[in-house]
Amino acid sequence: MNELLRKLSDGTLTYDEAKQLNELLRGNPEACEVYLNHIALEAQLERELQQPAKISPIRAIRPIGLMKPLMAAAAAITLAFFLWPHGTTAPLATVLLSEDCVWKGRESLPEGSRLIPGKIQLSSGTAILRFDGGAEAILRGETTLELLSAVQARLITGEVVIRAEGDAAGFKLLTPASELTDLGTEFAVKVQRSGVTELQVLDGQVGYGDAIADAGHALRFEAGKEAEAMSVTSPRFTDLIQQAAPKERRDLMTHYDGFFYDAGTYQPSDIVKGKGWAGPWRLRLGIELRHPNEIDSTTDMRIVEGGLTVPWPIPGGKLGGLEMPAGRSFRLRPMKQGIDMGNDGITYFSLITYEPEHGKKRHTTPVEGVRLTFRSSADYWNESLSFGCQQSLRPLIQAGAQGSFASAAAIADEQSLLWIGKIIRRADGEDEIFFRIYGQADALDYAEPATWHSSTRGLRQSAVLDLVILSSTGQNPRIVDELRIGPTWRSVVPIQAQLTKVE
Amino acid sequence: MMRGEKSLTKRFIGQNVVRFRSQRSFYGVSENSDQFIQDLTASQNSLYGYILSLLPDRAAAQDVLQEVSVTAWQKRADFTPGTSFFAWASKIAYFHVLSYRRKMSRDRLVFDDEVLDYLAERQLEREEEVSRRGLALKSCLEKLPATQKQLVEQRYASGGSVQDIAAKEGKSVGAISQTLYRIREALLKCVEQSLAEEELA
Numbered sequence: 001m002n003e004l005l006r007k008l009s010d011g012t013l014t015y016d017e018a019k020q021l022n023e024l025l026r027g028n029p030e031a032c033e034v035y036l037n038h039i040a041l042e043a044q045l046e047r048e049l050q051q052p053a054k055i056s057p058i059r060a061i062r063p064i065g066l067m068k069p070l071m072a073a074a075a076a077i078t079l080a081f082f083l084w085p086h087g088t089t090a091p092l093a094t095v096l097l098s099e100d101c102v103w104k105g106r107e108s109l110p111e112g113s114r115l116i117p118g119k120i121q122l123s124s125g126t127a128i129l130r131f132d133g134g135a136e137a138i139l140r141g142e143t144t145l146e147l148l149s150a151v152q153a154r155l156i157t158g159e160v161v162i163r164a165e166g167d168a169a170g171f172k173l174l175t176p177a178s179e180l181t182d183l184g185t186e187f188a189v190k191v192q193r194s195g196v197t198e199l200q201v202l203d204g205q206v207g208y209g210d211a212i213a214d215a216g217h218a219l220r221f222e223a224g225k226e227a228e229a230m231s232v233t234s235p236r237f238t239d240l241i242q243q244a245a246p247k248e249r250r251d252l253m254t255h256y257d258g259f260f261y262d263a264g265t266y267q268p269s270d271i272v273k274g275k276g277w278a279g280p281w282r283l284r285l286g287i288e289l290r291h292p293n294e295i296d297s298t299t300d301m302r303i304v305e306g307g308l309t310v311p312w313p314i315p316g317g318k319l320g321g322l323e324m325p326a327g328r329s330f331r332l333r334p335m336k337q338g339i340d341m342g343n344d345g346i347t348y349f350s351l352i353t354y355e356p357e358h359g360k361k362r363h364t365t366p367v368e369g370v371r372l373t374f375r376s377s378a379d380y381w382n383e384s385l386s387f388g389c390q391q392s393l394r395p396l397i398q399a400g401a402q403g404s405f406a407s408a409a410a411i412a413d414e415q416s417l418l419w420i421g422k423i424i425r426r427a428d429g430e431d432e433i434f435f436r437i438y439g440q441a442d443a444l445d446y447a448e449p450a451t452w453h454s455s456t457r458g459l460r461q462s463a464v465l466d467l468v469i470l471s472s473t474g475q476n477p478r479i480v481d482e483l484r485i486g487p488t489w490r491s492v493v494p495i496q497a498q499l500t501k502v503e
Numbered sequence: 504m505m506r507g508e509k510s511l512t513k514r515f516i517g518q519n520v521v522r523f524r525s526q527r528s529f530y531g532v533s534e535n536s537d538q539f540i541q542d543l544t545a546s547q548n549s550l551y552g553y554i555l556s557l558l559p560d561r562a563a564a565q566d567v568l569q570e571v572s573v574t575a576w577q578k579r580a581d582f583t584p585g586t587s588f589f590a591w592a593s594k595i596a597y598f599h600v601l602s603y604r605r606k607m608s609r610d611r612l613v614f615d616d617e618v619l620d621y622l623a624e625r626q627l628e629r630e631e632e633v634s635r636r637g638l639a640l641k642s643c644l645e646k647l648p649a650t651q652k653q654l655v656e657q658r659y660a661s662g663g664s665v666q667d668i669a670a671k672e673g674k675s676v677g678a679i680s681q682t683l684y685r686i687r688e689a690l691l692k693c694v695e696q697s698l699a700e701e702e703l704a
Contacts, residue, residue: 002684006680006684008559009683009684009687010664010665010680010683011561011664011665012665013559018613021613022613022614022615022618025614025618025621025622026615026617026618027617032618032621032622032625033625035556035622036556036622036625036626036629037636037691038687038691039552039555039556039559040552040556040629040633040636040637041636041640041687041690041691041694042555042687043548043551043552043555043556043564044548044552044636044637044640045640045655045659045687045690046551046561046659047547047548047551047552048548048637048640048641048644048659049644049655049656049659049660366621367621367624367625390624391624391627391628392627392628394590398594401598402581403578403581403591403594403595404590404591404594405581405583405586405591406586406587406590406591407586408585408586408587454583454586455583456581457580457581457582457583458578458580458581459581
């Protein structure tokens with residue numbers, strides 16, 4: 001090994017010796033560490049000693065012209081942004097809940113929809129929005145709200161309850177009577193057709209004009225009159241959510257596999273149950289096998305009972321789950337209706353996994369990793385969306401060659417995990433993908449979270465992703481269960497009876 | 504949304520100080536570009552090491568690094584600030600290495616896919632360790648006797664080959680190669696020792 005590395009450094013390694021090095025490294029983590037330490041030294045010596053004499057490429061690029069126009073372009077983009085008219089069309093809020101909603105001027109605003117600036121007119125029902133600035137608004141009954149920015153809206157008529165705590169404080173609601181500024185609080189506002197405006201401060205403080213109203217106070221504003229005190233009658237934000245009683249909508253699920261089989265070993269072709277599939281599970285075939293050495297450890301599928309500790313109200317684990325064996329395992333299932341990335345729409349998925357221990361010091365191969373990948377049967381190796389948890393335990397979205405988006409934070413291993421992903425597909429414009437992995441201690445809410453582990457930027461896909469691939473590599477078996485795909489959060493995520501605040 | 508960065512600004516409404524959150528999109532573009540260039544510059548060494556480990560050929564690794572820097576710049580909008588820049592850029596590097604390998608003639612192919620993928624994964628996990636190694640190396644180089652340091656500089660700073668140095672020094676290629684080998688061993692040992700001390704500290 002040392003001799004090979006010496007030759008590598010000297011640049012005299014022959015082809016046969018290179019092959020020898022390859023054989024030494026294959027499946028030998030210790031040798032790989034020695035090699036990587038050697039290369040790290042080699043690279044660092046070169047870079048460290050070269051720097052005064054030879055500038056690193058990126059620095060060299062910068063003064064001689066490539067970076068400059070790029071910087072100028074960036075400056076132009078900034079400028080253009082400021083010169084855009086007030087109403088940009090970038091999304092600024094998300095629909096969290098839509099219960100029996102009838103909207104004026106549009107067919108529907110499904111849960112998960114991203115809203116751009118402009119008016120939304122609710123005729124009946126209850127809707128909850130979350131502005132990107134963090135404030136949440138409940139709209140009930142006939143209400144017209146104009147979304148102005150991620151931190152500002154105008155209530156034209158109707159009733160809203162706003163909750164804007166912590167970082168969301170500072171949210172502004174414009175009304176015919178006054179400009180109301182949330183100072184870390186919760187408040188209800190009603191605007192009558194006549195323009196008479198009622199403000200009820202449910203918690204914290206609200207700024208109006210240059211005055212402040214405290215919790216427990218309510219005011220009535222009428223043009224040309226002094227503000228009049230009144231009593232607080234509005235229910236609290238959480239009470240309103242309880243009243244709306246958002247329930248699971250499993251009926252909307254488009255694809256499902258709960259691996260409901262008796263424990264035992266099956267052929268993939270026997271795993272036929274579920275919903276929305278064009279066929280049973282199968283192994284990869286033909287061109288789907290890119291690396292000949294990525295051979296599956298087994299060709300069957302093992303269903304096990306137990307093994308998952310599931311704090312969420314999901315039947316998973318109790319009635320069988322799929323055990324992916326140690327080594328490498330890839331299983332694929334075709335969908336009846338694929339995820340059409342070329343059309344507008346929203347797709348959520350969820351999946352339960354049990355993640356075995358990822359030994360940090362155990363430099364083993366294959367490395368620990370589990371993925372749920374969506375690919376296109378028409379063009380297998382082109383566009384894809386892959387969600388996973390790799391050796392580093394950092395949730396990862398990989399969009400084929402278009403880039404990968406890893407979370408900065410790692411999750412804990414040796415526990416059951418609930419993966420939830422959101423795919424916002426756009427015919428024109430950027431697709432947005434979000435991914436979060438919930439641990440056993442994380443509570444789930446009636447709606448999607450304000451923060452995800454990972455999200456994409458600048459992604460544009462157009463393929464119809466109609467293949468689901470579950471892949472697992474590592475030293476230990478892991479269990480996956482309850483694969484759900486649907487159009488809304490509530491169609492794929494179990495909802496606890498006890499509602500808590502959406503974090 | 505996590506995508507918006509939080510920054511608190513103060514604004515006066517009448518006499519009341521009101522906080523509001525500015526959205527990244529209003530500010531971010533040029534600041535982000537500057538930050539991006541900083542990240543990209545700071546990652547050059549680690550990226551070079553990453554590429555070199557997968558493609559152990561200095562000239563090839565330098566070419567790929569150049570391509571990766573340009574691609575990273577073009578795709579900068581895909582980078583999520585706050586996440587690991589190296590993790591993001593190394594993915595680009597990985598694909599560039601793959602594509603470089605495809606263009607290489609068969610007889611120069613060094614690693615097969617399995618070894619390559621394993622090394623790539625390990626490099627991601629070693630990111631922090633490698634940067635600590637780099638810091639340790641700086642002080643280890645200082646401790647090197649002058650003649651040895653000179654030899655290392657001839658080899659690495661000006662990219663001189665072992666043959667060139669041997670000819671210049673009037674020594675055999677084997678002798679120079681052996682001396683360089685010993686210096687690297689000493690440096691590695693020094694680096695390992697510094698890391699071990701760091702862990703104890």
